[in-house]
Amino acid sequence: MKGIILAGGSGTRLSPSTDGINKHLLAVYDKPMIYYPISILMLGGIKDIMIISTKDDQERFKALLGDGSALGISLTYEHQIEPNGIPEALIIGEKFIGKDDVTLILGDNIFYGQGFTNLFRRAIKNHEHATIFGYRVKDPKRFGVVEFDQNQKVLSLEEKPEEPKSDFAVTGLYIYDHHAAKIARKLTFSARGELEITDVNREYLKKGQLDVQLLGRGFAWMDAGTHESLFEASEFIKNIQDRQGFKLACLEEIAFYLRYISKEALYKKGKSMEKNDYGKYLMEIANRKHNQQYWESIDRDPVLGLVENE
Numbered sequence: 001m002k003g004i005i006l007a008g009g010s011g012t013r014l015s016p017s018t019d020g021i022n023k024h025l026l027a028v029y030d031k032p033m034i035y036y037p038i039s040i041l042m043l044g045g046i047k048d049i050m051i052i053s054t055k056d057d058q059e060r061f062k063a064l065l066g067d068g069s070a071l072g073i074s075l076t077y078e079h080q081i082e083p084n085g086i087p088e089a090l091i092i093g094e095k096f097i098g099k100d101d102v103t104l105i106l107g108d109n110i111f112y113g114q115g116f117t118n119l120f121r122r123a124i125k126n127h128e129h130a131t132i133f134g135y136r137v138k139d140p141k142r143f144g145v146v147e148f149d150q151n152q153k154v155l156s157l158e159e160k161p162e163e164p165k166s167d168f169a170v171t172g173l174y175i176y177d178h179h180a181a182k183i184a185r186k187l188t189f190s191a192r193g194e195l196e197i198t199d200v201n202r203e204y205l206k207k208g209q210l211d212v213q214l215l216g217r218g219f220a221w222m223d224a225g226t227h228e229s230l231f232e233a234s235e236f237i238k239n240i241q242d243r244q245g246f247k248l249a250c251l252e253e254i255a256f257y258l259r260y261i262s263k264e265a266l267y268k269k270g271k272s273m274e275k276n277d278y279g280k281y282l283m284e285i286a287n288r289k290h291n292q293q294y295w296e297s298i299d300r301d302p303v304l305g306l307v308e309n310e
Contacts, residue, residue: 001124002100003041003049006089007034007061007107008080013226022057024107025064028224029234029241030278031249032064037105039249040173042258043117044124046103047073050096052089055079070269071251072260085194086172087184094181101127102180106172106223110233112240112248113219123175129209131175132201134168135221143169144198146212154210159198168214170201171221252282 007024014023024034034051041049049068053061058079068075078092089104090097103124123131132154134146140161147156147165156165174197183203187195204210215221224233241247252269255261267286273279 001044001046002093002097002102003044003046004089004093004096004102004104005034005037005041005049005051005107006080006086006104007037007051007053007057008089009054009083014230017227022053022060023225024053025057025060026230027234028110028230029237030247033224034061034064034107035249035251036110037107038065038251039254040105040111040120041103042071042073042251042254044103044120046124047260049073050076050078050093051107052078052080052092055081070261070265071255072258073255083194084189086197087187087195087200090176090181090184090200094185097178097181099178101178102176104174104176104180108223108225109172110222110224110237111171111173111215111219112222112236113215116215116219119213119215123213127175127211129177129207129211130180130201130204131211131213133171133173133215134166134212135171135215135219136167137169138167140164140167140169146170148212148214152212152214153208154201154205154212157198157201157205159196168212170198171215172223174201176200176204247278247281250278250281253285256285 007022009023014026017026025032028036038049051061058077062077065075076096080088080092086106093102132146134148137143141164142160145158145161145164145166146154146168148154157170158165180200183200184195187199190196201210220236222229222233222236224230237248247253252261252266256263256266263286266282270279270282270286274283
């Protein structure tokens, strides 16, 4: 399984904050926004990840994350010349995907919830062709809406419908087989002047190959693409971290507990930031006695909260 993060776009909804920087490099409380989708892919067991950004921002992402080796993963970079829609990420990443399956996640989407890691890993393990994730919303008219049967087989997809057939919105997380790039290449631009990810999903739906995984009560899905949602996401992250005492989307911590990096490497990274809480947190984890046994004994997911045993 490969992973692609789409972190391009013009960022106009967050202007003027994004006039000089990619929005995915802005902080969501105490870490860059891009950390959150990377953490999701890492927790899903995906180690080979492509980040697609604008050409001007590509070097900034490289300066922040390098080639991923410090986290025990592989990061590669490509750029999007114009923001032509989500499916373009599949086209840009076609050679990267090759014959593998791929998980595509939008760079401004944040997921949180008890058991999310297991749910996501099961979806990766069990999916055959295409899987989308549905999240209950109060006003489905504002979203792409998925209708499904009792077996979570998708019946229909609608974009911002006047009379929604369900109250589940389609989130910015998608799992596809290797045919997705070919499907994306055949799309035509919509009235909005973009390639639409809904059209990719509809192609799978026509073949009876589209499943939906529902995120029920206890899950949170946030799109940090506006000033209001960015503030709300930061506030949410701060409250969770303050109350529960561990950090969300802490990539070094995840890498350590997945045994991608050593305790010494974790401590060294923390030491380089020892004057702030993030660095102190990493050093504290590295210094904790019987680390792995402690973590497993309380069944904690390193980024998303409590999680049942796999």
